Structures are given as C-alpha cells and as structure tokens.
Amino acid sequence: xxxxxxxxxYKERYAGIGFMKSRKSDDKxxxxxxxxxxxxxxxxxxxxxxxxxxxxxxxxxxxxxxxxVQWMEKDFIKVVLVRSIFEITxxxxxxQKFFRKAEELGVSVYSMEHGCNSCYVPREDVFVxxxxxxxxx
Numbered sequence: 001x002x003x004x005x006x007x008x009x010y011k012e013r014y015a016g017i018g019f020m021k022s023r024k025s026d027d028k029x030x031x032x033x034x035x036x037x038x039x040x041x042x043x044x045x046x047x048x049x050x051x052x053x054x055x056x057x058x059x060x061x062x063x064x065x066x067x068x069v070q071w072m073e074k075d076f077i078k079v080v081l082v083r084s085i086f087e088i089t090x091x092x093x094x095x096q097k098f099f100r101k102a103e104e105l106g107v108s109v110y111s112m113e114h115g116c117n118s119c120y121v122p123r124e125d126v127f128v129x130x131x132x133x134x135x136x137x
Contacts, residue, residue: 016079018050021087060094
C-alpha cells in the first residue's frame with residue numbers, strides 16, 4: 001500500500017525526490033528545480049528534495065545516485081522525478097539495475113521528457129513504458 005503525504009486540504013499527494021543532471025550555473029539549476037516542483041504539483045506529488053548531479057552520467061557509480069537511492073529507501077518516498085531517464089545513466093545495464101532497484105522499493109520513476117510514468121520493467125532486454133505511451137528503448 002502506498003504511503004502518501006496529506007496537505008492542508010486533505011488531498012492525498014505522493015512523496016517524491018527530484019533528480020537532475022546539469023553543469024549549468026546555480027541560478028539556472030534553481031530555475032530547473034522550480035520547474036520540476038511546479039510540474040509535480042499538478043500531478044499530486046510533493047518533492048522533498050531535488051538532487052543535482054554535475055558528474056559524468058556514463059555509469060551509475062556516482063555520489064549523487066547514492067544519495068538518490070538513500071532517499072528512495074525511505075518508506076515514504078514513492079516517486080523519483082527526472083527530466084529524462086538518461087540523466088540517471090546512459091548505460092543500458094546500469095539503467096536496468098536502477099529500475100529494478102526502484103521497483104523493489106516500490107518507487108516510480110517519472111520522466112518529464114516523456115510525459116508518462118516511467119515505471120520501466122526490463123523485458124527481453126528492452127525497457128517498455130507500462131502506461132503504453134509508446135516509448136521503447
């Protein structure tokens with residue numbers, strides 16, 4: 001059963017963490033984080049933090065990913081918001097590993113770029129969007 005956060009109007013909202021990969025200036029990253037917060041507010045998600053990663057995204061062995069997974073391991077976190085899933089990593093095997101971990105923890109990964117809930121489950125070495133948004137990679 002999903003845990004939720006209740007706001008003053010008693011509307012149930014999912015708790016989440018934002019993750020972005022960027023080497024832009026601090027003010028631009030703050031603007032991106034603000035856009036992420038506005039985006040999820042429309043989807044009944046409240047972000048507790050937005051993690052920024054300035055390192056290379058070729059693999060998953062990065063401090064920012066470790067911080068993200070630590071957040072995901074908290075029982076109340078149910079959503080990770082990314083602009084693109086490839087900000088997590090561009091390595092296919094590492095991306096599958098990350099999504100398996102998210103699935104084990106009951107955490108959905110939501111991509112702003114694709115506009116669908118990216119609960120990707122590896123099937124036959126291909127990621128498939130479970131919401132049938134037509135995304136395959």
